[in-house]
Amino acid sequence: MPSATRRALRSGYGFALAAFIATAAALPAPAQAQTxxxxxxxxxxxxxxxxxxxxxxxxxxxxxxxxxxxxxYQGLLRYGPDLNPLPELAKSWRIAPDGLTYTFELESGVKWHDGKPFTAADAAFSIGTMLPEVHVRTRAVLNKYMASVRAVGDHQLEIKLKEPFPPFIMMFETGTMPMMPRHLYEGRDYRKNPANQQPVGTxxxxxxxxxxxxxxxxxxxxxxxxxxxxxxxxxxxxxxxxxxxxxxxxxxxxxxxxxxxxxxxxxxxxxxxxxxxxxxxxxxELFSPLAYIMLNQRKPPFDNLKVRQAVMHALNRQLIADNIFFGQGKPATGPFASATRFYDRDTPVFEFNLKKARALIKESGVEVGRYPVKILALPYGANWERLDEYVRQMLEGLGLKVSIESTDAGGWAARAGNWDFDITTNFTYQYGDPALGVERLYRSNNIVKGSPFANVQGYDSPKADALWQQGGATLDAAERQRAYSELQKLLTQEVANVYLLELExxxxxxxxxxxxxxxxxxxxxxxxxxxxxxx
Known part of the structure; x- marks a missing residue:
């Protein structure tokens, strides 16, 4: 792949690539060599x-x-360590000069595990019908930006967008846009489908x-x-x-x-x-996982900004990285991981300062001890258990009454996704672009029940919504940077979440x-x- 193509992909996801067609023969070899x-x-x-x-x-x-x-399951594309797209179920693709039409040429001879052929109709059903209903992260983008999707014969797929969306080409990996068998899901209850118990992919x-x-x-x-x-x-x-x-x-x-x-x-x-x-x-590389604490902002005491700011000051993120996660991570400065595009290193940081935290509690006027809070434990192992104990200890030092509730992975997802928590820890993937991995956590129109990976803390800011719109739709990388820099400062100052660690x-x-x-x-x-x- 020419160096100019690589630069264009990084700076705008290929809209300088008007006639770009990716093929297996033209792409770099995997990072780890085979014997x-x-x-x-x-x-x-x-x-x-x-x-x-x-x-x-x-x-x-x-x-x-x-x-x-x-x-x-598989997606239409894979992504190399440099985040450039690679073929998978799509053997080639092209993006129109205006960034509104994506055309994929699909592999032939692909079968579902039950022997039925995989065709463009399956891809059109997955992207146009099923995923916009059930995939909480993907549906937010598809419902906002996608105008149409259609099968052109058995092996060509055409997707049209309502407006340019530069990160769209990053959405076709198996976790974000898995291809689903139309013959098993169309016209049925997706979530209660018996096929969920015997998954069938390609x-x-x-x-x-x-x-x-x-x-x-x-x-x-x-x-x-x-x-x-x-x-x-x-x-x-x-x-x-x-x-x-x-x-x-x-x-x-x-x-x-x-x-x-x-x-x-x-x-x-x-x-x-x-x-x-x-x-x-x-x-x-695509995920850049970032850990944070969600405070339910719908009720006291965390509906008060000064209380949320006090929580930020009360946690020693370097101690968490060194002594709780044993060096496998570093303190996060805000909602964007430092290794991702549009990260702004000048975002103001909440330093560890218990004196300042206690002063903010006093300034808030909230009698925090009147509102007992429970930490819904993230059931992902001892690191997270230690973290919950540390958070409880530090918040009790601010006068809060804190307890910890345990659950399994399904129970945690259900409770967090249905806003049934006071405090819970989470970590999410950034998916190569803030419009894909970060925006979903803060847009007011994504305050929806059903998934812990939406805006479940209830953060609502018209100013932030406008900046997300500005950053996601423009093709100008500099304009995107300006919008995302302002967003990082705003979300951190308003403690939209309590940022902890960039995980390793x-x-x-x-x-x-x-x-x-x-x-x-x-x-x-x-x-x-x-x-x-x-x-």
Whole structure:
């Protein structure tokens, strides 16, 4: 791909690429080189932590769901570590000079796991009908910007936008825009469809068995459209509730891969030192995960800005990074991760200052002790448990009465998504552009029930809404930067959320597991080229 093309993609997602057509032959090789002779066969053992509530990524966007479902479902595109798009179910694509029409040429000969052909009608149904209803993150963009989508024959898809939206080309990976089988979902209740229990995709692995509380098994798709792939026979995602037991399972070789969060951060250094273990933090380029605390702004005491500002001053983010997450992260300065486009390093920072925090509580006039609050615990392991205990301790130092409630992953998602919380911690992915990964958390028109990855804290600002509109629609990168710089200052000052950490998630694996991390979504990829070297 010419360097000018790369620059255009980074500065405006390709609207200088009026006639750009991406093809497999013209694109860079994966970041991790393959050995000349991949080995066929074998079972790869992994961990699903926590156990996902569902395996259909169109309906559930929690991390464990995306991890497992990424092997079953596929998107039209993949993305390299440099965030440039790569072919997947779409073998080529072009963007009109005005940025309003996207045309995808789809692979032929692709079959769903039940043997039915995958066609442009499936893609049109997924993007035009199902995802705008059930995918809380994707629907916000599609409902706002998409004018139409249609199948042109069996293998061409045309999408028209109402207005230019530069980040649109970044939306076609499997977690954001999974292709769903029209013949199983059209005209049915998407969320209650029996097909959700036996997921059917186009990916290299097919659903075989889910023994709740024990494991999820996927098996090789014998009719996979990429000839000769996948190499592995089976994937087993083990459900092991205890962090120490997960670490032991990796040490003994019972599992061969650990995803960030599978074990307590305190164990990572020891496990990394085991002979024959590989370690990487690559594979998170598209996500840039950022952790924050959501304060329910609909009721006291967090409907008061000074109380929210006091919470920001009361938390030592460097201590959280160093002593709670054991160095696997760094303090966040605001809603944008520092590695992402349009980050503004001049955003004012709330320093750790208990004296200032107590003064703000006094200035607020709120008797915070009159409003007992509960922390809805994020059920993702010991790091988050330690964080909740620390937050409770620091808020009690401001005079709040705080307790902690535990739940499982499904319960947390349901309660947070339905605003049934006072305080809860969350971390979300930024998806390469603030219009895709950050805007959804703050737009007032995304104060909707049903997902913890919307504006569930209830932040409502007409000024912020106008800036999101300005930043998302223009093709001018400088104008986008101005809007997003102002937004970062506004959201931080108004404590739209309590910003904590830019997270770093390591992947640990046995050295004989090859081709594990090759794209910007890392372990959420299909694993169609992963193999186990038996030498």
């Amino acid at each position: 000349p002779t991949p080995v066929r066969g074998g079972t790869l053992s992994l961990i699903a932590q926590p156990e996902p509530p569902l395996l259909v990524s169109a309906i559930n966007s929690q991390g464990p769901t995306l991890y497992v479902a990424g092997k079953i 990916g290299p692995f097919m659903f075989k068995e889910w023994k709740k509380g024990a494991y999820i098994k996927l098996v090789r798709n014998p009719d996979y459209w990429k000839k000769g792939l996948p190499y592995l026979d089976e994937l087993v995602f083990n459900v092991i509730p205890d962090s120490a037991s997960r670490a032991v399972a990796f040490e003994r070789g019972d599992v061969q891969v650990l995803r960030g969060g599978d074990v307590d951060n305190v164990d990572v250094k020891r496990l990394r030192a085991i002979p024959g273990v590989d370690y990487t933090t690559r594979g998170w 998630f390591p992947t640990l694996s046995r050295a004989n597991v090859k081709n594990l991390v090759t794209t910007a979504i890392g372990l959420n990829e299909s694993f169609d080229k992963v193999y186990i070297d038996k030498k």
